[in-house]
Amino acid sequence: MDPRRIPSIAEWFHEETKYSPRSMGLLPRPDLDSxxxxxxxxxxxxxxxxxxxxxxxxxxxxxxxxxxxxxxxxxxxxxxxxxxxxxxxxxxxxxxxxxxxxxxxxxxxxxxxxxxxxxxxxxxxxxxxxxxxxxxxxxxxxxxxxxxxxxxxxxxxxxxxxxxxxxxxxxxxxxxxxxxxxxxxxxxxxxxxxxxxxxxxxxxxxxxxxxxxxxxxxxxxxxxxxxxxxxxxxxxxxxxxxxxxxxxxxxxxxxxxxxxAVKRSSRSKAPPDFESDPIQAIHESSSIHQDAEVTMPPDPPVWVEGVEGTRVIPLVETLGDISHEFPGIVVSRRSTRQFTGAPVDRGDLDRVLDFAHRYATPGPVRYLNARPALQIHLVMNRVRGLEQGVWRYLPDEHQLQLIRSCDERRRVHGACLGQELARDAACLLVYSADLPRAVEVWGDRAYRYLHLDAGFLGQQLNLACVHQGLGVSGIGGFFDDMWTEILELPNDHAISYITAIGDPFAGE
Ligand SMILES: Cc1cc2nc3c(=O)[nH]c(=O)nc-3n(C[C@H](O)[C@H](O)[C@H](O)COP(=O)(O)O)c2cc1C
CATH class of the missing domain: 3.40.109.10 (NADH Oxidase)
Structure with missing residues (x-):
């Protein structure tokens, strides 16, 4: 990326709202009375x-x-x-x-x-x-x-x-x-x-x-x-x-x-006005106006960089239609507050990945705007039948690609603000995207698409995990740059969402 390039407001906002060990201490505590x-x-x-x-x-x-x-x-x-x-x-x-x-x-x-x-x-x-x-x-x-x-x-x-x-x-x-x-x-x-x-x-x-x-x-x-x-x-x-x-x-x-034909928001230039409220600034810059540019249809920024010489594992298990069980799943589901740290079975993980990401592969109705731009990584802490380490999931092929064998439990614990959920999870699934490239395609609207889609897929992960008897919780609090390091991604890639999956404590 050209270092002289002026970032968009989406990139500026992402950078401004990154958690880091230094910035965390500076955030005011919420006023419980308000x-x-x-x-x-x-x-x-x-x-x-x-x-x-x-x-x-x-x-x-x-x-x-x-x-x-x-x-x-x-x-x-x-x-x-x-x-x-x-x-x-x-x-x-x-x-x-x-x-x-x-x-x-x-x-x-x-x-x-x-x-x-x-x-x-x-x-x-x-x-x-x-x-x-x-x-x-x-x-x-x-x-x-x-x-x-x-x-x-x-x-x-x-x-x-x-x-x-x-x-x-x-x-x-x-x-x-x-x-x-x-x-x-x-x-x-x-x-x-x-x-x-x-x-x-x-x-x-x-x-x-x-x-x-x-x-x-x-x-x-x-x-x-x-x-x-x-x-x-x-x-x-x-x-x-x-x-x-x-x-x-x-x-x-x-x-x-x-x-x-759809229209895209403009690619704004950061920073916004000095006095602007950052949320208003990103919402406004990602808004689409009447005179917006038309794209026919937008070219998604597919993430192509491969990892040479690494192992690719085809996943065998899939999960069929669970729609008849959906009402029961959704009324009984609760986010897991604590994992035991015990491993989960690879077959269960295969099924969860298959179910959630059928919405991210081509189908008759396109649920997601940003689907090809979302990268899917997993950090395997303890999954029976899979090596500990950092993996990438390829949804079209239903395959896992090993990026690095390693025990990252200590690092992911720290990178999720010290939340024990991350350390004790069997695995953590991370959605991320090349934000500057996504902004080139969709304008600042990309910021909305990437996060809405990650949340949508996160809910599919939740439903499939409950179906398989696994514990699951979203994790929105994390140190962004520590995660790009763990996943070996460039610093301007946006980590949008993490889902922790694991063995829940009995009674959860
Ligand atoms: C976007 C998002 C981010 C979340 N981040 C965290 C988190 O960082 N840590 C955590 O323990 N739970 C997290 N959760 C789980 C929520 O705390 C939980 O959904 C909420 O308390 C409601 O409880 P329920 O899911 O059991 O209905 C997150 C949930 C969502 C949807």
Whole structure:
């Protein structure tokens, strides 16, 4: 890379938000009294109560006493499908009572359990309810009307009339609220918000499939119009993904549209204005404006550098469709807090890698924007049948390539801020990308794509691990440069996400 090249704001932001042993000590401690509520407090006198459609009794927080929900007998069956889709995507699946408050845990994991991702639905043509925008109120599992009208055509035009919107009755818009996560993680929160939203999306595709719908996640759109539609304060929150929910038999049309022209954000020049808030700066510079450049279709920056003379191992085990088990997996899953340090079987790891990365290999619907740009490394601490060391996973071939034999347990422990999870995991899977090259292709929008996709894949890893009885946890806190060293990557490669997999303590 030309040393005189001026970095983009995406590269600047990544550098600014790297953790290092020196910078960690300088970050202020979060003020426990100013922790934001992890959801917006929506209230409507006549909400759509989604609880009666859940496939189990006893959801703890139904409508409040002053609410008179719409009569379910008058509503289309589609409302039941939406109820289950929302619940298994991001509903309350666990409650922890402390002395003075109750903590709600959700279907998708979230860094620090701060839940910065909100879901809004644009609905139309559904018997018994007005066309309009509806906010998903998580604690009560209800939809609250925000605005009446058919907004689907307007939303579709923000996605340059992507054919996946044709004829749909429901579109989910996922947005991030910066302060919910920034409160604890400062500017690096933006990375975690994208990862968290990727996890939510990772559930949404399965939850929709359960109801015979195809979720088509689209992260490229003109930001300003959607931002305005949802009345989001541009300094505090932003729309991150739009997801038309299509009938599954219409998928081919949706897939065709994915090769249609898309626009890219510009490649900005760092640093941003001296006074800019870094999260606002990266969100703005990664926004796509009306007059943005059109690419047809974008050329992904495939990572080609090979490692000569190293061993390549084909993986044999695969994992078939687990969709019928998805609801059970997602309600029972919790992130592992502690691993035993015992090894896991290579066959289980093969299956997890196969399941998660089928979304990263070419298929009829392109779930991911950045998939060819994401590199996948594994540090094997203790996997029966595989040498300890640093490996690379090749998803198209379902192969592992040995980069270096070594025992990295001490180093990965340190590089994950001393989290014991990293030391005791059987293996750590790391997503990374050549950020400068990704920015050349997608503009600063690359930063969003790389983290959303890593979160999406992270959720597939989570689901597959739970299916195989393995423990699993995302790791968003790590010393970036130590990781590029461990993986022998150039310093300007962005480590986007780490997932720890291992043997969970009994009872976890
Ligand atoms: C993006 C992301 C980053 C995370 N980073 C860490 C981490 O560094 N260390 C950790 O112990 N857990 C981490 N977690 C797990 C969360 O703490 C966990 O999801 C949250 O407490 C909610 O609990 P649950 O997943 O059991 O529902 C992370 C999760 C996500 C989605």
């Amino acid at each position: 922790r934001p509520t992890p959801f917006k407090e929506w209230h409507a006198s006549e909400p759509i109560d989604l609880v009666p459609y859940l496939p189990f009794p006893g959801f703890p927080l139904g409508p409040s006493e002053d609410q008179r929900p719409l009569d379910p007998a008058l509503l289309s069956e589609f409302v039941g499908a939406l109820s289950r889709i929302l619940y298994f995507t991001g509903g309350v699946t666990g409650i922890q009572q402390s002395s003075d408050e109750s903590w709600l845990f959700r279907a998708a994991p979230s860094a620090g359990a701060l839940y910065p991702t909100d879901i809004t639905l644009a609905l139309r043509g559904i018997r018994g309810i007005e066309d309009g925008l509806y906010a998903y109120s998580v604690p009560n599992h209800q939809l609250v009307s925000v605005l009446e009208g058919d907004f689907v055509p307007g939303i579709a035009s923000s996605f340059w009339l992507h054919p996946a919107f044709d004829g749909v009755q429901a579109v989910a818009l996922l947005s991030g609220v910066w302060q919910r996560s920034r409160w604890r993680y400062h500017d690096r929160a933006y990375r975690r918000i994208l990862l968290d939203t990727g996890h939510v999306l990772g559930n949404l595709v399965h939850a929709a499939q359960q109801e015979g719908l195809q979720a088509v996640p689209l992260a490229g759109f003109e930001d300003a119009a959607l931002q305005k539609l949802l009345f989001l304060d541009p300094e505090e929150e932003g729309v991150l993904v739009g997801v038309p929910l299509r009938r599954a038999d219409d998928v081919s049309t949706a897939a065709d549209g994915l090769v249609a």
